[in-house]
Amino acid sequence: MRKKLIIIAVLALTLLSFTNVWAFSETQGALIKSRCDVIREDLKTLQKNDSRVRVYLGALYERVLTKYMVPLNVRLVENNINNVELIENQNSFAETRIAFVDDFVNYQKSLEELTLMDCKKEPEIFYQELIDVRKKREKMAKNVAKLSELIAKQKELVMKLRETL
Amino acid sequence: MDSDAEKKSTNGARNLFIMSLVAILIALSTTGVSLAIYHNSGDIYLDRSRPGFLPDEDEIEDDANKQKFDYELEKNGEITAEILDEYLNNYVVEEEKVQAYREPFDSKALSDAKLGIEVSEEGQQ
Numbered sequence: 001m002r003k004k005l006i007i008i009a010v011l012a013l014t015l016l017s018f019t020n021v022w023a024f025s026e027t028q029g030a031l032i033k034s035r036c037d038v039i040r041e042d043l044k045t046l047q048k049n050d051s052r053v054r055v056y057l058g059a060l061y062e063r064v065l066t067k068y069m070v071p072l073n074v075r076l077v078e079n080n081i082n083n084v085e086l087i088e089n090q091n092s093f094a095e096t097r098i099a100f101v102d103d104f105v106n107y108q109k110s111l112e113e114l115t116l117m118d119c120k121k122e123p124e125i126f127y128q129e130l131i132d133v134r135k136k137r138e139k140m141a142k143n144v145a146k147l148s149e150l151i152a153k154q155k156e157l158v159m160k161l162r163e164t165l
Numbered sequence: 166m167d168s169d170a171e172k173k174s175t176n177g178a179r180n181l182f183i184m185s186l187v188a189i190l191i192a193l194s195t196t197g198v199s200l201a202i203y204h205n206s207g208d209i210y211l212d213r214s215r216p217g218f219l220p221d222e223d224e225i226e227d228d229a230n231k232q233k234f235d236y237e238l239e240k241n242g243e244i245t246a247e248i249l250d251e252y253l254n255n256y257v258v259e260e261e262k263v264q265a266y267r268e269p270f271d272s273k274a275l276s277d278a279k280l281g282i283e284v285s286e287e288g289q290q
Contacts, residue, residue, distance in 0.1 A: 031282045039280050046274055048218055053269045055211055060263050068256055071238040079244050105207030127282075133275060140270040151260050155253065162249040 032123035043115045047108065054104050057144065061097050064151060069093060072158070086157050093150045100143040107136040 032039065069090040076083055110133045119126040203209055213220055236255040242248070277283040 027284045028277075028282055031284065035281050039282070042280060044217070050270065051210060051213060051218055052220070053266065055213060057263065057266060057269065058211075060259060064256075064259055064263075067237040068252070068259070071240045072252065074240040075238065075242065075244060078241065081244060101207075105210060108207070108210040130275065130280075134272065137270050137275055138272060141268070141272065144266075144269050148263060151263055155256060155260060158249060158253055158256070162246060162253070165244065165246045165249065 028127065029123040032126060033120050036119040036123075039119060040115055043111065047111050047115065050104075050108070050111075057147075058101065061093075061100065061147060064154075065090070065093060065097060069154060081161075083157070083161060086154070086161070089150055089154055089157060093147065093154070096143055096146050096150065100140070100147060103136065103139045103143060107133070107140055110136055 069086075073083075073087055073090055076086065110129070114126070114129050114133050117126050117129060203212075209215070212218070238248075238252055273279055
């Protein structure tokens with residue numbers, strides 16, 4: 001009798017949890033359907049803002065690499081000063097900058113597809129795509145954070161070098 | 166004789182039509198290839214001259230007011246403390262510009278709450 005009661009309780013709990021998940025999805029689906037036009041407009045605005053940030057930051061990164069990092073390392077080599085840390089920093093910066101450029105294209109492609117999707121007809125697929133776009137956006141945020149870190153590191157390394165002169 | 170002239174005229178008209186058609190097809194296909202490259206390379210996402218992506222007025226004013234920043238470390242020459250001081254002074258300006266962007270591509274912009282599709286435990290917005 002006791003065993004039966006435990007089994008019934010477990011089954012009831014499992015059923016209840018499934019019902020909650022389903023209710024949650026349905027509510028979210030209804031919300032996506034009702035707010036579809038607003039969401040699409042928000043996504044288009046975001047796309048435009050991201051494009052602005054990408055162009056601006058991309059130009060800055062390019063300038064840091066070509067006008068500061070590379071010339072300094074070339075000049076150090078010409079002066080027979082061996083600074084492995086600065087070279088490693090330059091290489092990491094160049095690699096991450098390429099990732100920043102490539103990941104942005106992937107992210108924008110997915111975001112564009114998302115803005116073109118009919119969220120009224122397929123809210124679930126729309127939400128799945130949204131999760132994918134979020135992951136790609138996270139990658140962009142990581143790239144930007146790493147590039148900022150490397151820019152700060154470059155300053156520290158040059159200051160350290162300055163002290164040795 | 167007349168029939169020969171007529172034949173030549175007909176052939177000429179037909180050739181002109183075929184040539185025009187071929188020219189149009191070549192133009193269409195090269196345009197298509199160019200657009201595909203423009204899209205697939207990702208250049209489209211950096212092109213701020215396309216409709217809907219034009220810079221805002223304040224941005225244009227900012228650019229116009231911006232001073233030209235011409236510093237670049239020369240690749241040749243000796244390394245002295247003065248040169249590195251000048252380098253650092255200019256570098257700090259660039260660094261500040263990068264850091265001025267607080268949390269670009271932050272996750273909040275695409276969150277459920279921001280898009281107005283957040284569902285609470287009770288199943289309500």
